[in-house]
Amino acid sequence: xxxxxxxxxxxxxxxxxxxxxxxxxxxxxxxxxxxxxxxxxxxxxxxxxxxxxxxxxxxxxxxxxxxxxxxxxxxxxxxxxxxxxxxxxxxxxxxxxxxxxxxxxxxxxxxxxxxxxxxxxxxxxxxxxxxxxxxxxxxxxxxxxxxxxxxxxxxxxxxxxxxxxxxxxxxxxxxxxxxxxxxxxxxxxxxxxxxxxxxxxxxxxxxxxxxxxxxxxxxxxxxxxxxxxxxxxxxxxxxxxxxxxxxxxxxxxxxxxxxxxxxxxxxxxxxxxxxxxxxxxxxxxxxxxxxxxxxxxxxxxxxxxxxxxxxxxxxxxxxxxxxxxxxxxxxxxxxxxxxxxxxxxxxxxxxxxxxxxxxxxxxxxxxxxxxxxxxxxxxxxxxxxxxxxxxxxxxxxxxxxxxxxxxxxxxxxxxxxxxxxxxxxxxxxxxxxxxxxxxxxx
Ligand code: HAM
Numbered sequence: 196x197x198x199x200x201x202x203x204x205x206x207x208x209x210x211x212x213x214x215x216x217x218x219x220x221x222x223x224x225x226x227x228x229x230x231x232x233x234x235x236x237x238x239x240x241x242x243x244x245x246x247x248x249x250x251x252x253x254x255x256x257x258x259x260x261x262x263x264x265x266x267x268x269x270x271x272x273x274x275x276x277x278x279x280x281x282x283x284x285x286x287x288x289x290x291x292x293x294x295x296x297x298x299x300x301x302x303x304x305x306x307x308x309x310x311x312x313x314x315x316x317x318x319x320x321x322x323x324x325x326x327x328x329x330x331x332x333x334x335x336x337x338x339x340x341x342x343x344x345x346x347x348x349x350x351x352x353x354x355x356x357x358x359x360x361x362x363x364x365x366x367x368x369x370x371x372x373x374x375x376x377x378x379x380x381x382x383x384x385x386x387x388x389x390x391x392x393x394x395x396x397x398x399x400x401x402x403x404x405x406x407x408x409x410x411x412x413x414x415x416x417x418x419x420x421x422x423x424x425x426x427x428x429x430x431x432x433x434x435x436x437x438x439x440x441x442x443x444x445x446x447x448x449x450x451x452x453x454x455x456x457x458x459x460x461x462x463x464x465x466x467x468x469x470x471x472x473x474x475x476x477x478x479x480x481x482x483x484x485x486x487x488x489x490x491x492x493x494x495x496x497x498x499x500x501x502x503x504x505x506x507x508x509x510x511x512x513x514x515x516x517x518x519x520x521x522x523x524x525x526x527x528x529x530x531x532x533x534x535x536x537x538x539x540x541x542x543x544x545x546x547x548x549x550x551x552x553x554x555x556x557x558x559x560x561x562x563x564x565x566x567x568x569x570x571x572x573x574x575x576x577x578x579x580x581x582x583x584x585x586x587x588x589x590x591x592x593x594x595x596x597x598x599x600x601x602x603x604x605x606x607x608x609x610x611x612x613x614x615x616x617x618x619x620x621x622x623x624x625x626x627x628x629x630x631x632x633x634x635x636x637x
């Protein structure tokens with residue numbers, strides 16, 4: 196037996212039904228927040244992803260050469276494609292532009308719980324808005340995309356962090372070069388998963404000689420643990436008395452306060468925790484960043500995003516502020532299953548037709564008419580079996596109605612319709628079948 200590739204899933208009908216519930220919910224929420232749906236190709240030029248996404252994603256690419264010798268990749272995320280698509284007409288772009296999509300992504304990762312090689316994402320982005328109103332709107336949408344399915348702040352929460360704040364912190368240690376900043380942010384992103392000694396050895400490469408890795412590690416560990424704006428301020432006070440740093444910090448904390456207030460106005464405050472341990476693996480983020488997690492669980496992220504004000508300029512040559520996030524289908528599906536928040540799967544059939552051999556033409560003609568009227572209709576294939584065998588199979592399908600076409604009723608222009616919800620049988624003229632099926636819902 197040939198199996199599917201590692202990290203790829205088959206969606207049999209019940210799994211497909213759950214996926215449809217998820218996509219339908221995501222689409223509904225995105226429309227409620229007035230986002231427009233877009234799409235793009237699954238295959239993109241390799242260069243789109245190697246340019247600015249960051250090493251982690253580049254190592255995970257499914258990439259190859261096509262028959263024309265082009266280097267191409269299956270998209271691992273949507274953000275570079277969105278930037279490419281909107282980048283075509285930036286000068287006339289409506290500001291803000293709010294776009295979303297629900298698409299499959301591919302990453303050559305080690306398959307594990309919550310992580311596969313093919314997965315779906317809800318992506319939502321606001322382009323052209325420099326103020327934190329954009330972050331507030333996206334965070335509210337991200338939270339709603341979980342709350343919509345019945346998840347509460349006791350089950351999921353959002354960890355809010357800030358790469359700009361981290362940059363001010365690094366500046367206080369004399370780190371100002373973009374390459375050094377990028378490398379240290381990447382060390383911060385993996386901080387929890389590594390030994391202190393390894394982190395310090397890596398820091399040695401990127402910190403100026405004036406900053407000792409051990410002192411940096413200890414002060415930074417304190418900042419990572421800060422859970423309030425006051426605690427963040429205290430860490431900076433302990434670290435430096437440089438007025439320029441404190442001025443930058445003060446300006447940034449005013450934006451933090453503004454964003455937190457907006458989130459309260461949008462009824463999101465119970466879901467949000469200040470948490471600077473979030474740095475994000477993708478290199479293009481420049482400001483506020485966030486990830487959603489299951490409360491009290493060390494599992495993989497449910498969603499993640501942030502501001503990426505420089506990506507447009509790097510990919511298209513034209514500056515454009517942008518914020519976005521993506522939620523993955525794998526972790527949320529596990530969570531909705533765990534809390535029994537998916538509806539029970541049941542194939543929905545309006546009518547099963549059962550007929551004597553002489554009535555086949557009439558029955559099939561009504562099958563087509565009922566389908567045109569919007570009903571889901573099933574009838575037996577192959578040589579006509581006895582009515583009792585057909586009825587047995589018909590019950591097994593659990594339809595709303597069984598329609599019995601017999602010669603005797605047919606001569607009167609009638610069909611017998613059994614309603615399974617109350618086990619009643621009705622003799623209905625042919626021309627009223629569609630009305631009966633649609634006007635007597637279960
Ligand atoms: P990301 O953090 O790489 O961000 O992915 C977002 C979400 O996609 C993750 O939180 C997770 O739920 C899901 N995900 C990622 N990789 C996998 C995987 N291998 N298997 C299953 N699920 C996965 C981005 O993709 C950014 N492009 C989001 C964004 C949009 N930023 C701005 N706009």
